[in-house]
Amino acid sequence: MYTQLVEAPEGGIGEARSAEQAIFDDKIDRSITIEPSDWMPDAYRKTLLRQISQHAHSEIVGMLPEGNWISRAPSLERKLILMAKVQDEAGHGLYLYSAAETLGTPRDEMTEALLSGRAKYSSIFNYPTLTWADVGTIGWLVDGAAIINQIPLTRCSYGPYARALVRVCKEESFHQRQGFDIVSTLAHGSPEQHAMAQDALNRWWWPSVMMFGPPDSESQHNETSMRWKIKLFSNDDLRQKFVDQTVPQAEALGLTIPDPDLRYDESTGHYAFGTPDWQEFYDVVKGNGPCNRDRLRARREAYDDGAWVRDAALAHAEKRAARATSDAA
Ligand code: FAQ
Numbered sequence: 001m002y003t004q005l006v007e008a009p010e011g012g013i014g015e016a017r018s019a020e021q022a023i024f025d026d027k028i029d030r031s032i033t034i035e036p037s038d039w040m041p042d043a044y045r046k047t048l049l050r051q052i053s054q055h056a057h058s059e060i061v062g063m064l065p066e067g068n069w070i071s072r073a074p075s076l077e078r079k080l081i082l083m084a085k086v087q088d089e090a091g092h093g094l095y096l097y098s099a100a101e102t103l104g105t106p107r108d109e110m111t112e113a114l115l116s117g118r119a120k121y122s123s124i125f126n127y128p129t130l131t132w133a134d135v136g137t138i139g140w141l142v143d144g145a146a147i148i149n150q151i152p153l154t155r156c157s158y159g160p161y162a163r164a165l166v167r168v169c170k171e172e173s174f175h176q177r178q179g180f181d182i183v184s185t186l187a188h189g190s191p192e193q194h195a196m197a198q199d200a201l202n203r204w205w206w207p208s209v210m211m212f213g214p215p216d217s218e219s220q221h222n223e224t225s226m227r228w229k230i231k232l233f234s235n236d237d238l239r240q241k242f243v244d245q246t247v248p249q250a251e252a253l254g255l256t257i258p259d260p261d262l263r264y265d266e267s268t269g270h271y272a273f274g275t276p277d278w279q280e281f282y283d284v285v286k287g288n289g290p291c292n293r294d295r296l297r298a299r300r301e302a303y304d305d306g307a308w309v310r311d312a313a314l315a316h317a318e319k320r321a322a323r324a325t326s327d328a329a
Helices: 002-007 013-029 042-061 063-067 076-101 107-115 132-153 159-187 191-210 222-227 235-253 278-288 292-305 307-328
Strands: 263-265 270-272
Touching (some): 042 222, 107 292, 132 191, 132 235, 159 235
Antiparallel strands (some): 263 270
């Protein structure tokens, strides 16, 4: 029914447009996914691209803080697990770049936007990993936050993004468990190890709370993205879910969340918590966090060092295409 309406619109361009818009709106209302070949408003396409490319870049830049510890993981087993996790993040980046490409933007263009500093990636990856406990804490808190954000996105309105996130979320669950296991080992270890776990929690708590984006009162995209089901919950709702889920985990570990205002509110059934330092968040997003420059430098070097691989792959593909053409002739 949908195809027929779009392909054989009655009347002029204006009417055809509004028929397409009506079909699009109806699909959104009825939670029928929008697919790459479907008509979509330009603003929807742009908003999706902005979010998916930001997400893809986050997965790729997000390999750096933990990758920093692969050679220093405390045992062969921990090293293997960490290597697998970091490789998973690379895979997530690739599924997401592919999902973004279905909207008409080539990966090279997205990479160029990242390397030139025009495209964003998650603020959380601009903090340093100073100790092994930081690696565990990233898995526990950062992957934990990512799961809370991304499980609802498996039901978002754009098919390729929603489907990519099904696998991403399964892998993030494993990442969260491995992080919790590292922190648990340290928290239940020697007093020095416990202190190391507490120190990592002290440094990563607030940046993790800020990962969900600015407060709803300052979010530019909450309203439209939620209307289009590109986001299913607001930043503050997801943040609350994260705090509610994580506080009991910290208690089980015998660690203290660094927030003097944190308390369980019987009347709401939620934890009330303090206000993050939003000035710090905006500074980091603008490029002035502790590691922003290092992160972009590392990505630029990786891109330049990988030029020969891209050239070789392209030459190989061209040669195969030429051979196929001559075989067919
Ligand atoms: N960092 O109006 P809103 C992971 C920007 S993946 C930097 O609320 P929106 C896996 C935002 O882009 C983590 N910038 O925006 C992993 C916008 O600027 P723009 C990434 C941020 O898009 C684990 C402006 O502020 N996950 O962790 C941030 O509706 C371990 C206004 O904000 C995703 O990307 C931030 N934290 O909501 C990997 C999930 N927050 O674009 C390795 C998908 C906001 O107009 C190791 N994304 N901004 O220039 C989303 O759900 C949304 O994009 C939000 C932001 C919730 C992040």
